[in-house]
Structure formats: structure tokens, C-alpha cells
């Protein structure tokens with residue numbers, strides 16, 4: 001059985017998750033569900049990144065102890081993921097004791113190898129990114145250094161700290177980035193490699209003095225310092241699968257680890273993380289899958305830009321989690337930023353889910369009830385229909401295995417479009433016994449429903465039970481093999497949204 005380990009970034013709980021976090025998390029969930037459906041042994045990890053100055057400050061502002069604050073937020077995040085039907089296997093929190101232990105062990109191990117040393121840092125810092133910025137990396141507004149992502153002034157820091165010898169890993173990183181197929185799409189590997197070639201690699205600070213930031217994991221051999229939040233956070237990918245104690249679990253899942261990230265955190269998940277792993281004598285992950293931004297009126301959607309689309313709004317507008325999951329997957333893009341608007345989402349929802357798929361299901365279900373009393377037995381299906389089914393399964397599987405979820409959905413919609421054309425041409429409503437036509441249509445619907453399952457698990461399961469078939473592994477499916485369908489209901493799966501006409 002093939003193993004599939006998939007992770008999302010662990011999010012900063014300084015605010016509730018929004019459409020951007022849902023975009024990443026739904027994508028990871030679709031991959032997890034797809035691998036489960038096709039017989040894989042899956043471990044899906046998500047969670048929250050609870051330490052650091054940003055969280056310390058937001059808790060202070062709320063008048064709460066950071067632990068109380070992050071406890072509340074962890075419940076809130078879990079609730080959002082429940083609403084979106086996210087099937088994570090484990091929700092990790094960096095304040096969990098076993099995680100803290102793993103981080104300390106890793107810090108000690110790397111220190112023991114002489115790869116962590118004490119020195120002074122002076123330079124700029126963005127609290128929203130929790131990131132050190134060197135000249136050339138930041139923008140200037142009225143002569144003052146600003147964060148290029150958050151568009152806010154950077155803070156100047158001057159402090160004794162502990163450094164990790166990132167510079168030692170230059171050759172290793174270039175080799176991994178240029179010769180191994182890890183970062184997907186590969187343009188992101190080239191981007192990081194060329195930054196390293198052009199700018200070289202500076203050692204990075206991996207601690208903060210406790211009088212500046214107290215909310216973190218203490219450096220194990222020096223309690224005047226806490227471990228830098230990114231060193232802490234990245235370790236979740238190992239502590240979440242049992243590092244360092246459960247070697248068996250760790251080795252099993254690490255061998256096929258897939259990190260899903262937005263391009264904002266590419267540097268940390270390549271240069272920093274691959275070097276930390278090497279320092280821990282561990283191989284890099286199998287894959288880092290990078291996606292681009294959701295943008296609104298040209299700006300990255302985020303709290304700082306003030307252009308957030310909330311998960312509540314989405315779930316309400318698109319009639320529950322399935323609609324939202326479909327739409328976020330349909331606009332998923334690794335490469336170009338995607339401009340989102342309700343206008344665009346409404347039109348995809350209405351055209352594809354309501355008109356093409358939902359309407360087909362309703363028509364065929366109603367006809368089967370009316371003409372056949374709900375019982376449709378196996379009949380031979382035409383060769384070209386069988387070809388459409390087999391080819392669609394093949395192209396869908398290829399797309400899913402190369403993380404092209406939007407393309408996979410196009411293949412599913414092609415099956416539904418073909419079925420709509422077939423029904424219009426064969427006109428089963430005019431026949432007294434249209435069993436062949438209905439059986440053919442039900443075979444097409446069954447395949448589409450199963451292929452949609454990772455995206456729309458509730459609607460797919462509901463339909464499977466209304467039409468009397470099982471959600472089975474699509475890899476083994478062959479057209480024309482279902483013995484019979486027992487239709488008990490013709491559900492409206494995706495109710496159309498009434499779009500107001502402008503003007």
C-alpha cells in the first residue's frame with residue numbers, strides 16, 4: 001500500500017482563517033481524500049503556529065495570556081475546518097508538549113554538531129512575517145524600510161542571538177534544488193537557486209532574547225533565549241509524525257512527505273527547512289507543492305490589505321462546504337495569481353455545478369423514477385460511451401497525480417457535458433422503456449460522482465445513496481459493469497444562485 005503524507009502550513013492564529021487559508025487547506029484535503037479513495041495509507045497534518053512576537057502582541061492586545069488566546073483560536077480553527085469538511089488526521093499545535101520536546105531535541109542536536117553559534121544581529125524585522133529582512137529584500141517608503149508583503153514599516157533590531165550556519169549548506173541546497181525533482185512547479189526551485197547563486201547564503205538567527213520575545217520555546221541550554229518561531233514551526237512536520245521517539249512512524253511517513261504552501265513562505269520551506277533537515281541527518285521532503293496567491297483587485301488577499309473574503313460568506317453563498325471546495329479547487333493555480341470575485345465564483349458554480357452536473361442528475365433521476373420505477377438494470381453500453389468513461393478516468397487520474405486539480409475537474413465536467421448531449425440526442429423521455437439510455441446515463445453519472453468525491457464528498461455520498469451505488473476506487477473502475485441501479489430520489493444537489501443583473 002502506498003503511503004501519502006500531506007501537510008498544510010501551520011497558520012498563525014492571530015485572526016480567524018480566511019479564503020486564502022481555506023484555499024491551501026481544501027487543496028491538501030482534496031489530495032488526502034484522493035489518495036484514500038485510490039487505496040493509499042494517508043496521514044494529513046494541519047494545525048496552528050502559536051509562538052512568537054506576533055501572537056504575544058495580539059494576545060496582549062486582547063488582554064489575555066497567550067496560552068489562553070491560542071487555546072481559543074485552536075478551537076476556532078478546528079471549527080472552520082469542520083465546516084469545510086477537512087479530513088485531517090491530526091491537528092498540531094506548537095504549544096503541545098511533545099512538539100516542544102522535539103524542537104528542543106533538534107536544536108540541541110544541531111548545536112552539538114557545531115552548526116549553531118552565538119553572535120550579534122542587527123538589522124530589520126517584520127513581525128507580520130516573523131522574518132529578518134536584509135537590504136535589497138525590503139522596499140523603502142519615504143526613505144524608511146518597509147515589508148514588501150505587508151507594506152508596513154520594518155522594526156530595527158540589535159541583539160545578541162544564536163545563529164544557524166545556513167551558509168554551510170550552499171552546495172547541498174543548490175544540488176537539491178537543481179537536480180532533484182522536489183519543488184513543484186520547478187520554476188520555484190529555479191527561483192530559490194538563483195537567489196542563492198546571486199546573493200549567496202547568510203547564516204540565520206534562530207533565537208530571540210527573552211526580554212524581547214518571551215512567548216516561545218526556551219533554548220535548551222540558555223534560558224535567556226527562546227527559539228525563533230520559524231525553527232519551531234517547521235519542526236511540526238516531523239513532530240506531527242512522531243519525531244524523535246516514534247522512529248517507525250516517522251520513517252514511514254517522511255518517505256513520502258508532501259508540503260503544500262503558498263509562495264510567500266517558499267524560502268523557509270526550501271533554503272531553511274532543507275538545511276535544517278540535512279543538519280538533522282534527514283532527507284528533504286518528497287515534494288513541496290507551491291501555489292500562487294488569491295488576489296482581489298490586484299492585491300494579495302489578506303488581513304493587512306483589508307480585502308478578506310470570509311469562509312462564512314462562502315459557505316453561505318455556495319450552499320455548504322461542497323460548493324466552496326469545488327470552487328476553490330477549480331480556481332487553484334500554482335503558477336499565476338488568481339483574481340477572485342463573487343461574480344467569477346457565481347458563474348462557475350451556476351454553469352458547472354448547478355446547470356451541467358446538478359441538472360443532469362435531477363433529470364436522469366426523475367426519468368428513472370418515472371419511467372422505470374427507480375430500477376435500472378445492466379444493459380450493454382455503446383463503445384464510444386465506454387471510451388469516454390475510460391479516457392476520462394485516465395486523464396483525471398493523471399491530472400490528480402500531478403496536482404492539477406482544476407484540470408481534473410474539467411475532465412469530470414466533460415463527462416457531464418457528454419451525458420447532457422447524450423440525453424438531448426437520445427430523448428429517453430419519449431420512449432416507453434428507455435432502460436439502455438438510462439443505464440448509460442447512470443454509468444456516466446456514477447463515474448463523474450466518484451471522481452468528484454475528493455472535492456464534493458457530501459454531495460457525492462448523498463447521490464451514491466440516492467441512486468444506489470458505492471463510492472469505489474476509480475483506478476479499478478470499468479464501464480458497463482454495474483449490475484443495477486436503485487433510484488430512490490432525484491436530489492437537487494446544487495441549487496442555482498440567483499445572480500442580480502446589473503443596470
Ligand code: ME8
Pocket residue numbers: 008009010011012013019020021023024049233234235236260261262263264265292293294295300301302
Ligand atoms: O506563514 N492566497 O502562516 P500564515 C493564497 N505560520 N494563499 C494564502 C493567502 C492568499 N491570499 N493568504 C494566506 C505562516 N494564504 C506560518 C507558516 S509553516 C511551518 C508556518 C495561505 O497564517 C498560504 O498557504 O501567514 C500561505 O502560505 C499561508 O496561508 C500563510 O499562513
